[in-house]
Amino acid sequence: MKLSAKAKLLRLEGKSFRDIAKELNIAVSTAHLWSRQVEITKTQKELLKQRSLYALQKSRKNAQKIKKKMYVEEVRKNFNLGIKMIGQKITEREYLLIGASLYWAEGFKRDSCLGFANSDPAMIKMFLYWLREILKIDQTNVRLRVGINMSFKNKIREIENFWSRETGIPMNQFNKPFFQKTLLKRNYTNRGQYYGVLRIRAIGQNKNFRKILGMVQGLKEIGIVK
Numbered sequence: 001m002k003l004s005a006k007a008k009l010l011r012l013e014g015k016s017f018r019d020i021a022k023e024l025n026i027a028v029s030t031a032h033l034w035s036r037q038v039e040i041t042k043t044q045k046e047l048l049k050q051r052s053l054y055a056l057q058k059s060r061k062n063a064q065k066i067k068k069k070m071y072v073e074e075v076r077k078n079f080n081l082g083i084k085m086i087g088q089k090i091t092e093r094e095y096l097l098i099g100a101s102l103y104w105a106e107g108f109k110r111d112s113c114l115g116f117a118n119s120d121p122a123m124i125k126m127f128l129y130w131l132r133e134i135l136k137i138d139q140t141n142v143r144l145r146v147g148i149n150m151s152f153k154n155k156i157r158e159i160e161n162f163w164s165r166e167t168g169i170p171m172n173q174f175n176k177p178f179f180q181k182t183l184l185k186r187n188y189t190n191r192g193q194y195y196g197v198l199r200i201r202a203i204g205q206n207k208n209f210r211k212i213l214g215m216v217q218g219l220k221e222i223g224i225v226k
Helices: 003-012 017-024 028-035 042-086 092-106 121-134 150-167 206-222
Strands: 114-118 142-149 178-180 197-202
Touching: 003 017, 003 028, 017 028, 092 114, 092 121, 092 206, 114 121, 114 206, 121 150, 121 197, 142 150, 150 178
Parallel strands: 142 178
Antiparallel strands: 114 197, 142 197
């Protein structure tokens, strides 16, 4: 039997032009040319339509999976590149600049009060290290205060204990907590991950406070593009 005749029989069975081409090892255009005159039933047309739609959906899902995989790989690549750019060691001068930059962003600038507030434990630890190792401020002069939303008031002791463990600062150096009465904008699905904002104050540090303001001003000046 000639291939053209086989193509017509396959079309009569409800095969798509692409299926016919694949089975007979011919071009899709050839399969279409040989069997396009063959009439197929309404049911067969509907089945072909459904198959085509399913194939399209499957193709889109596969494309989305590939795109997502490429995106994840790109994110991981750039994340690891960022780690390498920082390197393995930070010099004392770099710590000085890091601390000054943190203070510029989150530090207290008024009332001659050396202070800092943030909710990131890693940033809090970095700032305390800066106070201790760069500014040589004794940890006994540090006071902490937790600020949390009123809806977490019954967890205040647990939250304070968390910050005490993270900072290594005993509870007797914590001031009375502050409770915010406004509603939380963020929805914490895991309420155990909410620790509020920690405010750090270093008492009796008027001279260091002025030095820090000078550091911030220095950063501003060297950062100006002329």
